[in-house]
Amino acid sequence: MILDLPRFVAAEQAYWSELEAILDRIESDAGAGMTLDQMERFHYLYERSSADLARMATFSAEAEAREHVESLVARAYGEIHSTRERRKRPRPLHWFFTTFPGTVRRHARLLWIAVAITLLGCAFGGVAVWRDPDSKAVIMPFSGLEGNPAERVAKEEKGPNDQLRGHRASFSAQLMTHNIRVSIATFSLGITWGAGTAVVLFYNGVTLGAVSADYVRAGQTEFLLGWLLPHGVIEIPAILIAGQAGLLLASALIGWGRRTTRRERLRAIGGDLVTLVSGVAVMLVWAGLVEAFLSQYHRPVVPYSLKIGFGVAELILLVLFLGRSGRSEAAR
C-alpha cells in the first residue's frame, strides 16, 4: 500500500503528539491516576496509533516516521495491557506467620535436599578434622578457629570479651548484613542450575562439621553448644532456607518432566522466591542480635546451661513455627 505520506503524517501528527504527552505524564508519575474519560481517550489514541503503525508497515518511505509511531505503540501497549497487582494493605504479621512458613512447607522437599547437602558437608568436615587435625588450616574459614579449642575456652572464660565492649550493636549489624549477603548469594547461585547453591551449602556444612569435631575432640562440647546454639539454631536454618530458594530457582530452570515453558515456571515461583529470601532476612536479623548480645558471653557471665536451654527453646519454637504456623488459616 502506498500512502500520501506528507498528508498522512500531517493528519496523524496531532494524535501521536497527544499520545506521547499522556505517556510522558504516566511514566514520570507512577501514582498518576486517570478519569474514565481520560482512559477512554488514551485507549482511543493507542488504537489509532496501532492502526497507523499497521498501515505504515508497507510504507515505501521514511523509516523514521514508522519508528516514531512504533515506539509510541510499544510504550502504550505496556500501559494498556498490563495488570498491576491490586494494591493490598500491607499485612507484615500475616505474611511472616502464615505466608512465609507456608511457602517453606510447600517446597519442603527442596529444604530436605538442602539439609542433606549440608549434612554431607558436615560429615566430610567432621571426619577430616577428627582424623587429621592439621587439616584445620585448610578447612577453617578464618584463622581464629585454627588455634587450640581448650586454650580459647580458657581465655574466653577468664572474663567477658573486652574487644566488643561498646561495639556490640555495630558488631551485630555487621553480622546481620554479612549473613544476609551470604544468603542472597546462596539463593542467587541457583541460576547455575543449582550447582553454585549446592557448593555453598556443602562448604557451610564442611565448616560447621570441622569446628564441631575440633571442639568435641578437645573435650569442649559444652562450650561449643553454648557458643553456637543460641544463634546457630536460627542462622543455620536461615541459610538452609536460602539454599531451598536457590534450589527452587534451579528446579524452575531445569523443569524436570514439566510441560510448561521456562518462562511460565519462573513466573510461577517468583512470589515464593521473594517470600523465602525475605523470611531469611528476618531470621538473620534475630540471629545477629543473639550472636552479638548473647553468644559471645560465656561462663561465668552466662551459664552454659542457660545458653543451651535458650538455644533448644529457640529450635523447638522454630520447628513449630515452620511446621505449624498458619496451617489452620491455609486449611480454611
Next chain:
Amino acid sequence: MSRCSRTIEIETPEGVRFSLLLAGPLVRFVAWLIDTAAVIGISQAIGRLLPLAGVISADIVQASTVILYFAVSIGYGITLEWRWRGQTIGKRLLRLRVMDEQGLHLRVTQVVIRNLMRAVDAAPAFYMTGGLACLLSAKARRLGDLAAGTIVVRNPKLPHPDLAQLLEGKFNSMLAYDHLVRRLRQHASPEAAGIAIQALVRRDQFAPDARVEVFHEIAEYFRSLAEFPEEAVGQITDEQYVRNVVEILAGRMRRPATSS
C-alpha cells in the same frame, strides 16, 4: 527477535507488530556507573547526617550506618525500579527501562528478583558475569533478567518526522509519465525508498565525491525499475532524479506539469 539489530518483536492482541530496541551491555554498564555514583552519594549523605545523633551512642550510630548502607545498596534498585516503572536514575538519564519480557509492566517480584541476582551478575568484578551473559543472550539479558523474566529496552528520543524539506520545491518532470510513475511505485521496495530518503536527509553530510557516487548508485537502481524517456530525465542530476523518485513514492501523482 533480530539478533543483529538487538530488537525484540511483539504482536499485540490487535494484531499489530512492534519492536522494542534492546539495551546492550555497554549502555547498561554506563547506567550502572551512574547508579553506583548515586548509591555512594546517598550513603555518604547518610554517613554525614547520622553522627548528629551521636549524642545517644557512638555504637548505635555505627550500627545504623552499616545497616543503612546495606539497605541503600540493596534497596536502591528495587525501590526506584518499582516506583519509576523500571527506571533508576542511571536508566532514566540514558532512556533505558526494565520491562517484562512480553512488553508488559513489571511486577514487584520481578523487580526484587532481578536486583537480588546482582550478587551473581556482579561477580567476579564490574558485572563481568552479567555483561558476558548479556552479550551471549539472544535478548541481551543478564542472569537476573533471565530469572525475573525481564528485558531492558532503550527508548531513544526519536525526532518527529519531517518530510517538508525533502519534497518541497522543484519541478518534477517524471510526473508527466503516469504509467511509468505507477510502474516505479509498484516495483520500488520500502527498503530502497528508505535508503533514498535517508540519503536526501543526510545529503549535506557527504563529502562531495561520495555524494555524487551515492546518488548515482541510487538513481541507477531506480532507473532499472522504470525507464523514463530522455526528454524527462536527461537534463537532471542523479540527486534531482532521486528527489523526484521520492516524491513519486510519497504519493504525489497527477501533478500539473508546472513548477509548484
